[in-house]
Amino acid sequence: MKQVKVFLDESEIPKQWYNIQPDMPTPMSPPLHPGTGLPVGPDDLAPVFPMNLIEQEVSTERWIDIPEEVLEKYMLWRPTPLYRARNFEKLLDAPVQIYYKNEGVSPPGSHKPNTAVAQAYYNKVFGIKRISTETGAGQWGSALSMACKMFGLECRVFMVRVSYDQKPFRGLMMNVWGANCIPSPSDKTEAGRRVLAENPDSPGSLGLAISEAIEDAVGNEDSRYALGSVLNHVLLHQTINGLEAEKQLKMIGVYPDVVIGCTGGGSNFGGLCLPFVRDKIHGKELSIVCAEPTSCPTITRGPFAYDFGDMAQTTPLLAMHTLGHDFVPAPIHAGGLRYHGMAPIISHLVKEHLLEARAYNQIQTFEAGIKWARSEGFISAPETNHAIAAVVQEAERAKEEGKEKVILFNWSGHGLVDLAAYDAYLSGKLVQYDMPEEEIARALKAIDGLPKP
Numbered sequence: 001m002k003q004v005k006v007f008l009d010e011s012e013i014p015k016q017w018y019n020i021q022p023d024m025p026t027p028m029s030p031p032l033h034p035g036t037g038l039p040v041g042p043d044d045l046a047p048v049f050p051m052n053l054i055e056q057e058v059s060t061e062r063w064i065d066i067p068e069e070v071l072e073k074y075m076l077w078r079p080t081p082l083y084r085a086r087n088f089e090k091l092l093d094a095p096v097q098i099y100y101k102n103e104g105v106s107p108p109g110s111h112k113p114n115t116a117v118a119q120a121y122y123n124k125v126f127g128i129k130r131i132s133t134e135t136g137a138g139q140w141g142s143a144l145s146m147a148c149k150m151f152g153l154e155c156r157v158f159m160v161r162v163s164y165d166q167k168p169f170r171g172l173m174m175n176v177w178g179a180n181c182i183p184s185p186s187d188k189t190e191a192g193r194r195v196l197a198e199n200p201d202s203p204g205s206l207g208l209a210i211s212e213a214i215e216d217a218v219g220n221e222d223s224r225y226a227l228g229s230v231l232n233h234v235l236l237h238q239t240i241n242g243l244e245a246e247k248q249l250k251m252i253g254v255y256p257d258v259v260i261g262c263t264g265g266g267s268n269f270g271g272l273c274l275p276f277v278r279d280k281i282h283g284k285e286l287s288i289v290c291a292e293p294t295s296c297p298t299i300t301r302g303p304f305a306y307d308f309g310d311m312a313q314t315t316p317l318l319a320m321h322t323l324g325h326d327f328v329p330a331p332i333h334a335g336g337l338r339y340h341g342m343a344p345i346i347s348h349l350v351k352e353h354l355l356e357a358r359a360y361n362q363i364q365t366f367e368a369g370i371k372w373a374r375s376e377g378f379i380s381a382p383e384t385n386h387a388i389a390a391v392v393q394e395a396e397r398a399k400e401e402g403k404e405k406v407i408l409f410n411w412s413g414h415g416l417v418d419l420a421a422y423d424a425y426l427s428g429k430l431v432q433y434d435m436p437e438e439e440i441a442r443a444l445k446a447i448d449g450l451p452k453p
């Protein structure tokens with residue numbers, strides 16, 4: 001029998017996260033205070049995040065110990081298995097070996113609890129009682145709801161309206177874990193009321209939901225905000241996955257030629273890829289590919305610029321690929337990829353030509369996801385289908401070139417709460433949504449006049 005899964009023994013779980021900052025070939029542009037134009041200091045961020053997470057955000061230590069309490073929670077589903085997708089390989093009939101990390105085995109069904117558990121822990125240790133957050137597809141909101149319950153914290157989630165309507169079961173999962181889930185735009189905040197006044201039917205966006213959650217959190221001594229992607233500390237926590245993958249591949253004597261992940265804010269991609277980016281910085285030859293939607297083509301069509309992380313301009317200015325902070329992406333089912341910006345770490349690595357990005361339309365991604373489900377069995381999250389579309393493309397290229405390739409990708413989550421999206425695909429109602437050039441130009445007006453990195 002041929003091997004399909006590589007399991008890492010529980011005792012082999014990585015005990016430290018990997019911080020890429022000290023290995024960056026050039027320094028990253030710092031986040032700026034929008035008022036002064038100067039780099040933000042820890043005190044500027046203190047009303048929003050607990051100081052222990054701010055310290056991680058700016059840390060230049062290469063390795064950061066994972067607290068025992070966090071490891072204990074990780075053990076509920078980690079180490080996650082590394083799979084070889086033998087059935088998919090057969091279907092594609094190309095000279096490729098395809099490996100993937102199955103992050104869908106976590107209780108909420110995605111990679112998101114890797115950072116949710118860590119963030120809830122650090123907030124708890126800092127004396128925080130309540131966390132507010134945003135969520136797109138609901139994977140992050142449900143992960144944080146579970147993590148908050150584990151550490152005895154209250155949790156309030158602003159869920160992007162279109163996803164709230166498309167995925168009612170995600171909100172219910174949050175309720176099961178004891179959290180409060182509110183559709184955004186909401187009348188609970190100034191930012192939400194402003195948008196509702198202009199457009200009562202607004203589908204919402206991650207940029208707006210972030211504004212609502214920050215507004216809800218700040219000004220209250222024992223509440224803070226948590227972000228499920230984009231920031232350095234989030235990508236840091238996610239590296240547990242790439243570090244496990246490195247060990248698992250070593251166990252079977254394999255090294256990838258191509259590493260792939262889908263990118264919304266960059267966290268599952270960063271988590272798998274950053275340990276391999278370190279190898280690339282040190283001379284290894286491999287391609288590392290971000291897969292994003294054509295309807296929200298942040299890296300492939302957005303400039304590298306300073307922009308706000310949210311619509312209401314409450315965050316510091318981040319140097320990143322962006323489509324403009326008031327960009328409202330089309331209501332694709334991959335709600336977790338509907339974000340105007342990209343993690344500064346990922347953006348910087350793209351600028352340094354260490355990563356490349358490709359965009360796929362919604363129909364292509366579901367075609368790939370259906371092929372996957374009908375060969376490998378697992379039903380993927382719509383976000384994850386972008387990574388699978390990139391795998392299909394890589395396999396086709398390998399076939400054309402007659403070259404053997406080892407592909408590793410992040411199966412970032414299951415789609416069992418996203419079946420309405422599959423229904424739309426199967427009944428021919430799924431819309432392709434591409435982005436006209438004029439729409440990008442219009443959205444980018446929002447960053448006119450902001451400092452340049």
Ligand SMILES: Cc1ncc(COP(=O)(O)O)c(C=O)c1O
Nearest residue numbers: 139229264265266267268336413
């Ligand atoms: C399953 C899944 N994959 C990917 C993403 C994209 O987020 P990120 O780029 O932070 O990994 C999300 C976000 O909600 C998600 O739920």
